[in-house]
Amino acid sequence: GDSVTQMEGPVTLSEEAFLTINCTYTATGYPSLFWYVQYPGEGLQLLLKATKADDKGSNKGFEATYRKETTSFHLEKGSVQVSDSAVYFCALNSGGYQKVTFGTGTKLQVIP
Amino acid sequence: SQTIHQWPATLVQPVGSPLSLECTVEGTSNPNLYWYRQAAGRGLQLLFYSVGIGQISSEVPQNLSASRPQDRQFILSSKKLLLSDSGFYLCAWSRTGAEQYFGPGTRLTVT
Numbered sequence: 001g002d003s004v005t006q007m008e009g010p011v012t013l014s015e016e017a018f019l020t021i022n023c024t025y026t027a028t029g030y031p032s033l034f035w036y037v038q039y040p041g042e043g044l045q046l047l048l049k050a051t052k053a054d055d056k057g058s059n060k061g062f063e064a065t066y067r068k069e070t071t072s073f074h075l076e077k078g079s080v081q082v083s084d085s086a087v088y089f090c091a092l093n094s095g096g097y098q099k100v101t102f103g104t105g106t107k108l109q110v111i112p
Numbered sequence: 113s114q115t116i117h118q119w120p121a122t123l124v125q126p127v128g129s130p131l132s133l134e135c136t137v138e139g140t141s142n143p144n145l146y147w148y149r150q151a152a153g154r155g156l157q158l159l160f161y162s163v164g165i166g167q168i169s170s171e172v173p174q175n176l177s178a179s180r181p182q183d184r185q186f187i188l189s190s191k192k193l194l195l196s197d198s199g200f201y202l203c204a205w206s207r208t209g210a211e212q213y214f215g216p217g218t219r220l221t222v223t
Contacts, residue, residue, distance in 0.1 A: 041217075042216060043202050043215050043217045044214040045214070046211055046213065049211065089155070093208075093209060095210075098144055098163055099161060100206075100210070100212055102156045104154070105154075105155050
């Protein structure tokens with residue numbers, strides 16, 4: 001079945017540092033890939049997505065590239081801010097299915 | 113634009129009491145609807161999803177149930193709560209099952 005593996009957290013960075021959160025997946029066919037963000041006490045928000053190989057999703061300075069050859073969708077940001085502190089979830093949807101498979105989430109803490 | 117509501121925002125209930133959480137969506141028709149649970153410091157567990165009125169798929173057998181009495185209403189229920197039912201309950205909607213849009217959540221504490 002489908003699965004998503006994320007790097008273990010928490011990740012602690014200083015403000016303006018470079019961020020990478022690794023995500024790899026196993027899926028049948030050609031899934032769509034997503035990153036969601038959850039701020040403390042809130043629901044999840046869709047951060048970015050990519051629907052086919054080599055697509056780059058981007059939003060709010062975050063980027064992720066759909067790498068079919070390595071089955072990866074790593075999240076990056078060039079300069080993090082304190083306000084980016086949250087839990088980040090990588091997820092996939094295999095076309096034709098009504099469900100999304102989520103990773104376990106990676107907590108990011110950015111310190112001033 | 114679409115909006116998703118959940119209530120209550122927080123709930124403290126004794127063991128053995130009943131539960132009813134409600135979720136409604138505005139601004140769209142015939143959405144897929146989902147209930148997730150998130151235990152403290154954990155990932156998301158899909159509990160139920162629905163692709164139409166009266167159509168409920170259960171992902172994890174447990175003492176919870178779900179119903180969809182109207183197109184944009186999704187209810188999570190229990191007859192008798194357990195301590196292990198504590199958690200953060202999230203409702204979500206989707207057009208296709210791919211992109212999902214989440215509500216603000218309900219924090220349930222069973223004492």
